[in-house]
Amino acid sequence: MAEEPQERAERLQPRIVARLKRILDKHELAHAYLFVGPDGSGKLEVARWLALRLFCLHPQDGEPDLTCAECQRILSGNHPDIVTAAAEGRQIKVDEIRHLKAEFTKSAMEGSQKLFIIQDADKMTTGAANSLLKFIEEPGPGVYILMLTTNKSAVLPTIRSRTQVIEMQPLRRADLLDQLAALEIPKGQRLVAIGLTDSVQQVQEWCADGWFAQAVTGVSQWFNSVSQGNMLAFVEVQTKLVKLATDRDKQQVLLDLITLIWRDALLVANGISDPDRLHFVNEQGQMQALAGQYSMAQLLTVSQLTLEIRHLLGQNVNFQNIVEQLTIRIVQTLRAVGAE
Amino acid sequence: MSYQALYRVWRPQRFDELVGQQIVTQTLKNAIITNQISHAYLFAGPRGTGKTSAAKIFAKAVNCHHSKDGEPCNQCDICQAITKGQLNDVIEIDAASNNGVEEIRDIRDKAKYAPTQADYKVYIIDEVHMLSTGAFNALLKTLEEPPANVIFILATTEPHKIPLTIISRVQRFDFRRISAQDAFDRMKYILDQKKVDYEEKALWVIANAAEGGMRDALSILDQVLSFSDNEVKLDDALLVTGSVTKQLLKKYFLELAHHESANALDTMKDILTEGKDGQRFIEDLISFIRDVLLYQESPDLISVAATGLKDEDFKSLSAAVSATSLYRMIDELNDIQEEMRFTTHPDVYLEVLTVKLCQIKDQPTPADAQAVPQQDTTAQPAQPSPAADATIKQLQQEVQQLQQTVQQLKTSGGAVAKKPAQPRVKQRKVQVNLGQIYPVLGAATRKDLVNIQNLWEDMLNHLTVPQRSLLHVSKPVAASATGVIVAFNYAFLFQEATTDDNLIAAMEGAFQQLMGTEYKVVFVPKNKWPQIRQNYIKEHGLDRRKPATGKTTASAAPKSAASQAPSQATTAAPASQPTVPASPEPPLPEEPPVDGDDDGPADNQPAHSAASQDPVTAAKQLFGDDIVKIEDN
Numbered sequence: 001m002a003e004e005p006q007e008r009a010e011r012l013q014p015r016i017v018a019r020l021k022r023i024l025d026k027h028e029l030a031h032a033y034l035f036v037g038p039d040g041s042g043k044l045e046v047a048r049w050l051a052l053r054l055f056c057l058h059p060q061d062g063e064p065d066l067t068c069a070e071c072q073r074i075l076s077g078n079h080p081d082i083v084t085a086a087a088e089g090r091q092i093k094v095d096e097i098r099h100l101k102a103e104f105t106k107s108a109m110e111g112s113q114k115l116f117i118i119q120d121a122d123k124m125t126t127g128a129a130n131s132l133l134k135f136i137e138e139p140g141p142g143v144y145i146l147m148l149t150t151n152k153s154a155v156l157p158t159i160r161s162r163t164q165v166i167e168m169q170p171l172r173r174a175d176l177l178d179q180l181a182a183l184e185i186p187k188g189q190r191l192v193a194i195g196l197t198d199s200v201q202q203v204q205e206w207c208a209d210g211w212f213a214q215a216v217t218g219v220s221q222w223f224n225s226v227s228q229g230n231m232l233a234f235v236e237v238q239t240k241l242v243k244l245a246t247d248r249d250k251q252q253v254l255l256d257l258i259t260l261i262w263r264d265a266l267l268v269a270n271g272i273s274d275p276d277r278l279h280f281v282n283e284q285g286q287m288q289a290l291a292g293q294y295s296m297a298q299l300l301t302v303s304q305l306t307l308e309i310r311h312l313l314g315q316n317v318n319f320q321n322i323v324e325q326l327t328i329r330i331v332q333t334l335r336a337v338g339a340e
Numbered sequence: 341m342s343y344q345a346l347y348r349v350w351r352p353q354r355f356d357e358l359v360g361q362q363i364v365t366q367t368l369k370n371a372i373i374t375n376q377i378s379h380a381y382l383f384a385g386p387r388g389t390g391k392t393s394a395a396k397i398f399a400k401a402v403n404c405h406h407s408k409d410g411e412p413c414n415q416c417d418i419c420q421a422i423t424k425g426q427l428n429d430v431i432e433i434d435a436a437s438n439n440g441v442e443e444i445r446d447i448r449d450k451a452k453y454a455p456t457q458a459d460y461k462v463y464i465i466d467e468v469h470m471l472s473t474g475a476f477n478a479l480l481k482t483l484e485e486p487p488a489n490v491i492f493i494l495a496t497t498e499p500h501k502i503p504l505t506i507i508s509r510v511q512r513f514d515f516r517r518i519s520a521q522d523a524f525d526r527m528k529y530i531l532d533q534k535k536v537d538y539e540e541k542a543l544w545v546i547a548n549a550a551e552g553g554m555r556d557a558l559s560i561l562d563q564v565l566s567f568s569d570n571e572v573k574l575d576d577a578l579l580v581t582g583s584v585t586k587q588l589l590k591k592y593f594l595e596l597a598h599h600e601s602a603n604a605l606d607t608m609k610d611i612l613t614e615g616k617d618g619q620r621f622i623e624d625l626i627s628f629i630r631d632v633l634l635y636q637e638s639p640d641l642i643s644v645a646a647t648g649l650k651d652e653d654f655k656s657l658s659a660a661v662s663a664t665s666l667y668r669m670i671d672e673l674n675d676i677q678e679e680m681r682f683t684t685h686p687d688v689y690l691e692v693l694t695v696k697l698c699q700i701k702d703q704p705t706p707a708d709a710q711a712v713p714q715q716d717t718t719a720q721p722a723q724p725s726p727a728a729d730a731t732i733k734q735l736q737q738e739v740q741q742l743q744q745t746v747q748q749l750k751t752s753g754g755a756v757a758k759k760p761a762q763p764r765v766k767q768r769k770v771q772v773n774l775g776q777i778y779p780v781l782g783a784a785t786r787k788d789l790v791n792i793q794n795l796w797e798d799m800l801n802h803l804t805v806p807q808r809s810l811l812h813v814s815k816p817v818a819a820s821a822t823g824v825i826v827a828f829n830y831a832f833l834f835q836e837a838t839t840d841d842n843l844i845a846a847m848e849g850a851f852q853q854l855m856g857t858e859y860k861v862v863f864v865p866k867n868k869w870p871q872i873r874q875n876y877i878k879e880h881g882l883d884r885r886k887p888a889t890g891k892t893t894a895s896a897a898p899k900s901a902a903s904q905a906p907s908q909a910t911t912a913a914p915a916s917q918p919t920v921p922a923s924p925e926p927p928l929p930e931e932p933p934v935d936g937d938d939d940g941p942a943d944n945q946p947a948h949s950a951a952s953q954d955p956v957t958a959a960k961q962l963f964g965d966d967i968v969k970i971e972d973n
Contacts, residue, residue: 019567022567030559130467131439132436133436134434134467152619153681154681158387161556164559164563230839260688263688263692266695271601296695303692304692304696307679307683314682
């Protein structure tokens, strides 16, 4: 790991860490927290920092020393009193929660504190979430629960009301860009990537084999044809986009790219030309032309169509079907209103 | 003792302390006072409204020997043991993790034994909606007639998931959402007890953000307290709840009202970069619009103080937008709120939403016309005479409107009438490039055309699949030594092809390979082709030649052509095979009149009717209608 975890937490979420420090100083740490923030906003880092801080034997100035036995064990992920759960696949099922519940009923192995970290809390099934309710409402002393999620509204409301919700601060756009620049990711891709995620690591993964560059060009080309109302875009779905969408994650990224590029078009049509606000800067000229060519209502309808596609993928609709349907509907929208 | 969350410390211990559930608590108290305790209760209601607390208080109240007016004393051993959760006779079960038949069977068996310390054995089954069907059914008999001194209290947030057979065996109490006012008062009480300073506005923000859950309110309050040293500040409350200030909401709303989409998007960007919660923003906006709407109806309907704005603000706000627009805004917001549940990119949704809300304009005529009659129909049965007047007026207005529209239609005339007939797909007017066609036409010969037709399939094989499919319904109609004219059956495909430079280049390349000479490709739509040819003939003076010199050829050649053609057509395959006339290939310019004539019977073109119908009718007379096939080659 390039950076020590507590430094990363500090750098990503200085305000949250400062706040937690203050809470710890006053001994007012609540028993359950829900950390909400997009990928890469440092939820896990903050959780890890809190773990170190709670268990460290000789904290100095509110920071763990990272050298004591406890810290070492936490850093290597071997501490018996820190229990973590994460989604395997798309859901956290009741079975996976079961060992967690067993742990809840036991007191700490060493010392008097126990920390539970549940990643992707929104992916818990209803059954799993419900079976945690009673445990997180009134746990015994020294038991702390941290739940991490990207989507607060997907967490059961009964869970939410039992926790203190802490929203991660969004990262600064300029900082992210600098980091990506340091990794030598080309400028065009950098701008697009930050529209999709806050996680530098994630972007690095996408860019590793040039996939991201292809995806961006593929979507841009598709956009250019489809925005002209050209049905050849339908063919491009098959010849270009489908080839790029090799697994589910990549399908999602492609759909997000499509949503993003039309969002840019909508913004440009609304008179926002500040390149800082846009992601597909290379296509700006084309978008400006679109603004003159089509009415605002048309662009709005198209943007709304693109918003639905992620939802469809979530319902296990085939990727190619989604994009082809979208293409046809966009072309129809753009042509139909022009005839009036 | 480690720190305990506010909602645990301040869990109500008496019925009096349960906020906002007077009806429920009064009923329960009365049941205890008059000693009419049922053996099974169901407490249903949203999260944080006091179901579990009420169940525990009830367990204390029935068992406490010193209870007064139905309230537990909270002093005696039994009360304290129950509060600590140590009394063996009050059993709290988490149905979500003990949801099988086995666990219920266990309850059933143990319920048989009399209580040990207290008077009543109380089973509190929390989250009861998670029980499996089997478990519910196993519970049925016990729930109907449990042993004496056993009380069941079921608590759930989702009463609709509970079988009707269970519900009919219990007394059901519905807990209401806690109003902002009640939550506000309770927080005020707690803070006063804790001796903490607070800003009232901050408490209102928290109370509104809690959405009817007292526990939510206290969780948020807890966080706000941990933010600053024993003080509740508005800024902290806004930060913790992710709400935006009313001033910002007002600014955003006014920008929407004035359709300044760029400004509104800027405001939205500011809100998002501050890390505000999108869901919360939409909820705030909905309640804000609701306030404006209520204020429009009557300023007395809302307590302006609770909203954190001034009276003047509301006056200007309610003047800015009509009620119908407000309704539509709320509809849009509701839709988006539903969709946003599933997304991890709320910012895009919010931006689209902003643009959409800016598009909402007052459309008084259609909206009012719809709205008013509805009101009338509902009002009519109650008070017929004034309503009838209103309807008549309404009808008059409508008639006027209709007349106006009719006139508009008349004035704009043909254009409007044509509109619906136009296809949904936009007809882009791609101009036929006459400059390219005429040179080819001028030098066109039948031989070249036949040549091209023979090579057509080979040429297609040089193209990619999508290009080939485009050309599938096209065919060459004229060719010279250096160019070919290709006609498309459908205008749509013609447009596609003309705008596709790659296709043209590929076709020209293919011809060059096959023929060895450079070839130009020009496209025309098939329906325009005859006209183009005639225009060409007119422009180049060929039609003048026709009546003078060409008359004989025009009448003779076609006749032979027409008389020969059918005889071939009967033997040869009909459509695609070019029925080559026996007469030695006439130069193409001479042929058009024939084709024009061929079209004659169908189009009834007056200019040519006399001369043209001749050969065809003659052919028809000779061979009969069935055999003669008129082709436009």
